[in-house]
Amino acid sequence: xxxxxxxxxxxxxxxxxxxxxxxxxxxxxxxxxxxxxxxxxxxxxxxxxxxxxxxxxxxxxxxxxxxxxxxxxxxxxxxxxxxxxxxxxxxxxxxxxxxxxxxxxxxxxxxxxxxxxxxxxxxxxxxxxxxxxxxxxxxxxxxxxxxxxxxxxxxxxxxxxxxxxxxxxxxxxxxxxxxxxxxxxxxxxxxxxxxxxxxxxxxxxxxxxxxxxxxxxxxxxxxxxxxxxxxxxxxxxxxxxxxxxxxxxxxxxxxxxxxxxxxxxxxxxxxxxxxxxxxxxxxxxxxxxxxxxxxxxxxxxxxxxxxxxxxxxxxxxxxxxxxxxxxxxxxxxxxxxxxxxxxxxxxxxxxxxxxxxxxxxxxxxxxxxxxxxxxxxxxxxxxxxxxxxx
Amino acid sequence: xxxxxxxxxxxxxxxxxxxxxxxxxxxxxxxxxxxxxxxxxxxxxxxxxxxxxxxxxxxxxxxxxxxxxxxxxxxxxxxxxxxxxxxxxxxxxxxxxxxxxxxxxxxxxxxxxxxxxxxxxxxxxxxxxxxxxxxxxxxxxxxxxxxxxxxxxxxxxxxxxxxxxxxxxxxxxxxxxxxxxxxxxxxxxxxxxxxxxxxxxxxxxxxxxxxxxxxxxxxxxxxxxxxxxxxxxxxxxxxxxxxxxxxxxxxxxxxxxxxxxxxxxxxxxxxxxxxxxxxxxxxxxxxxxxxxxxxxxxxxxxxxxxxxxxxxxxxxxxxxxxxxxxxxxxxxxxxxxxxxxxxxxxxxxxxxxxxxxxxxxxxxxxxxxxxxxxxxxxxxxxxxxxxxxxxxxxxxxxx
Numbered sequence: 001x002x003x004x005x006x007x008x009x010x011x012x013x014x015x016x017x018x019x020x021x022x023x024x025x026x027x028x029x030x031x032x033x034x035x036x037x038x039x040x041x042x043x044x045x046x047x048x049x050x051x052x053x054x055x056x057x058x059x060x061x062x063x064x065x066x067x068x069x070x071x072x073x074x075x076x077x078x079x080x081x082x083x084x085x086x087x088x089x090x091x092x093x094x095x096x097x098x099x100x101x102x103x104x105x106x107x108x109x110x111x112x113x114x115x116x117x118x119x120x121x122x123x124x125x126x127x128x129x130x131x132x133x134x135x136x137x138x139x140x141x142x143x144x145x146x147x148x149x150x151x152x153x154x155x156x157x158x159x160x161x162x163x164x165x166x167x168x169x170x171x172x173x174x175x176x177x178x179x180x181x182x183x184x185x186x187x188x189x190x191x192x193x194x195x196x197x198x199x200x201x202x203x204x205x206x207x208x209x210x211x212x213x214x215x216x217x218x219x220x221x222x223x224x225x226x227x228x229x230x231x232x233x234x235x236x237x238x239x240x241x242x243x244x245x246x247x248x249x250x251x252x253x254x255x256x257x258x259x260x261x262x263x264x265x266x267x268x269x270x271x272x273x274x275x276x277x278x279x280x281x282x283x284x285x286x287x288x289x290x291x292x293x294x295x296x297x298x299x300x301x302x303x304x305x306x307x308x309x310x311x312x313x314x315x316x317x318x319x320x321x322x323x324x325x326x327x328x329x330x331x332x333x334x335x336x337x338x339x340x341x342x343x344x345x346x347x348x349x350x351x352x353x354x355x356x357x358x359x360x361x362x363x364x365x366x367x368x369x370x371x372x373x374x375x376x377x378x379x380x381x382x383x384x385x386x387x388x389x390x
Numbered sequence: 391x392x393x394x395x396x397x398x399x400x401x402x403x404x405x406x407x408x409x410x411x412x413x414x415x416x417x418x419x420x421x422x423x424x425x426x427x428x429x430x431x432x433x434x435x436x437x438x439x440x441x442x443x444x445x446x447x448x449x450x451x452x453x454x455x456x457x458x459x460x461x462x463x464x465x466x467x468x469x470x471x472x473x474x475x476x477x478x479x480x481x482x483x484x485x486x487x488x489x490x491x492x493x494x495x496x497x498x499x500x501x502x503x504x505x506x507x508x509x510x511x512x513x514x515x516x517x518x519x520x521x522x523x524x525x526x527x528x529x530x531x532x533x534x535x536x537x538x539x540x541x542x543x544x545x546x547x548x549x550x551x552x553x554x555x556x557x558x559x560x561x562x563x564x565x566x567x568x569x570x571x572x573x574x575x576x577x578x579x580x581x582x583x584x585x586x587x588x589x590x591x592x593x594x595x596x597x598x599x600x601x602x603x604x605x606x607x608x609x610x611x612x613x614x615x616x617x618x619x620x621x622x623x624x625x626x627x628x629x630x631x632x633x634x635x636x637x638x639x640x641x642x643x644x645x646x647x648x649x650x651x652x653x654x655x656x657x658x659x660x661x662x663x664x665x666x667x668x669x670x671x672x673x674x675x676x677x678x679x680x681x682x683x684x685x686x687x688x689x690x691x692x693x694x695x696x697x698x699x700x701x702x703x704x705x706x707x708x709x710x711x712x713x714x715x716x717x718x719x720x721x722x723x724x725x726x727x728x729x730x731x732x733x734x735x736x737x738x739x740x741x742x743x744x745x746x747x748x749x750x751x752x753x754x755x756x757x758x759x760x761x762x763x764x765x766x767x768x769x770x771x772x773x774x775x776x777x778x779x780x781x782x783x784x785x786x787x788x789x
């Protein structure tokens with residue numbers, strides 16, 4: 001019986017070997033043709049692109065797939081281009097729908113809506129992102145598209161500070177990917193969830209998720225996410241007094257640094273937290289300070305405030321609590337008149353009073369201060385920078 | 391420190407854990423200062439007796455700045471959800487306004503009250519059929535969830551939001567939220583709530599024709615409280631009967647039906663009575679009881695046609711047509727389709743229902759082999775498109 005199975009399998013393999021080159025050639029030709037069309041369609045300013053879609057040459061499903069790839073690769077660093085390409089993809093999908101009811105087309109449209117939504121949330125346009133997801137919700141059917149949709153939806157909810165929804169959706173996205181054996185994307189979802197729990201300071205949940213995600217993380221397709229996940233896990237390990245593990249993870253993260261975009265201040269910020277958790281306060285001070293200055297320079301109030309709180313904590317631990325006054329002054333100067341500044345200042349001043357009165361600040365208060373501050377901002381409609389992963 | 395935050399932004403990291411949502415599940419419900427209930431009930435009655443404009447002024451006076459009064463208003467809102475969602479919404483909003491006026495010494499509770507007020511308002515808006523307002527209210531809840539909110543708070547929130555997503559037809563999100571609620575209820579050992587959530591998840595699966603999914607209605611049945619939400623008990627029993635009847639297990643299906651009949655007198659809402667007949671008809675059709683199936687399905691379908699409920703009439707028509715085709719009476723299916731076209735074809739959404747029944751009629755007439763699969767697919771498309779257009783289909787009276 002087993003021998004028969006082997007024989008049949010060998011036959012299938014032989015047949016594949018004869019047919020594959022042909023398939024491969026056809027796929028290459030279709031791809032080249034789609035790339036050529038994309039070059040012509042997206043030539044010149046973006047305002048011209050949509051008008052060209054009336055030309056029947058462009059009404060081609062391969063081109064739609066290729067546009068989605070282009071859109072995906074533009075995110076998160078070029079959200080405007082990502083949005084413009086997603087608009088073209090959506091319009092092209094709409095035209096193709098008029099002549100075909102192919103299920104694959106619905107899945108492509110779902111992805112186009114999701115990518116458009118990512119682009120919008122990266123641009124801070126939450127309402128538009130919401131509307132695109134509202135359309136995508138009715139188009140996702142196969143597990144991979146369902147996972148893609150759930151992750152896009154979770155990212156928007158995370159940006160909005162609706163953490164319970166984000167958490168539920170990331171869990172579900174991971175399940176969808178694992179359902180079809182896509183361990184790479186499943187792990188990416190669980191890594192994101194680990195980062196979300198880290199932001200919420202739910203460290204045991206974060207560690208559990210990050211550890212489960214680690215083997216599946218792909219540093220070629222998701223280098224930035226992988227590096228941040230390693231650092232977040234390193235912090236959890238250091239806080240749980242597993243220093244050797246933390247140091248090894250930190251080194252792994254730094255090996256990926258060349259693939260992490262220079263814009264990723266969050267990488268250095270996370271590394272500073274690892275340094276602090278490992279007890280290297282001098283290094284932590286230097287890194288937090290550099291992160292804080294960068295955020296002040298960029299004009300990101302929530303990030304500047306939270307990195308100031310982190311730095312304040314290191315200064316207090318170093319016995320230099322009096323220097324935290326400078327942090328308030330820097331924020332007050334850089335963000336004068338900005339809504340939400342009062343929250344940051346009252347938080348820092350409160351911490352200083354507490355430290356002066358008791359000589360220290362309870363660990364619990366330090367830990368939950370950043371998520372609480374973020375909540376307070378969001379209540380006033382002030383949001384931190386978007387989640388940079390797509 | 392926490393008060394400083396509360397005065398400005400409201401969310402608190404340290405909340406009073408005695409104010410648990412679980413209190414609402416107790417009968418009679420408890421408030422944190424139960425001994426003050428008689429006195430505060432009087433205060434509440436005096437506030438509610440005021441005209442709307444006077445009430446809005448009154449809540450800003452010191453007389454009503456009282457945490458126990460907020461709790462009682464929230465409790466009343468909770469209790470009114472099913473019977474009078476409009477009143478439930480107003481009470482929740484009043485409680486929210488009052489909570490915002492509380493003095494700083496009550497600060498640590500404010501975020502709990504605000505979260506509950508928005509949660510209750512969100513659910514009430516959903517029951518009233520206003521999804522946009524419901525969405526706004528639910529979105530606000532998460533901004534009041536500080537880090538020390540328990541898993542239980544989050545579980546109730548996830549479940550309530552899942553129901554909204556279900557009604558909106560955003561099924562993927564609904565499933566994600568139901569599963570999260572299941573996890574949270576498990577964490578807190580809330581078996582009855584776990585059972586109730588599993589039941590909802592099972593019903594959602596069945597609606598999508600996913601009869602083999604792992605979310606077990608049987609497990610739900612074993613855990614659900616039998617003395618609350620009788621309509622849900624009946625729906626679960628009917629869904630279980632339908633599932634086992636579809637698998638050819640007639641005896642099990644009849645046992646589940648008997649359970650339904652035993653529980654049925656507890657269900658009083660007329661729309662639930664119709665829904666029961668519809669489901670029973672579907673079970674009878676699977677069991678091959680032609681007479682009962684025909685009668686029950688016809689009763690439900692006609693009621694929906696008369697009430698001009700386009701989605702439900704379309705769905706009941708599809709079920710009736712499937713039953714007729716499987717009973718070898720395919721030629722009668724055309725009449726069912728034509729009746730829908732004649733009576734609801736011109737209504738809002740009628741085009742979608744007409745397309746669904748006509749396409750299914752073609753499936754029957756062309757002798758398609760998997761009619762059950764086709765019926766599920768047509769029903770699913772009908773639901774999806776109409777929900778996308780903002781229809782509420784077979785809404786759940788869950789609170």
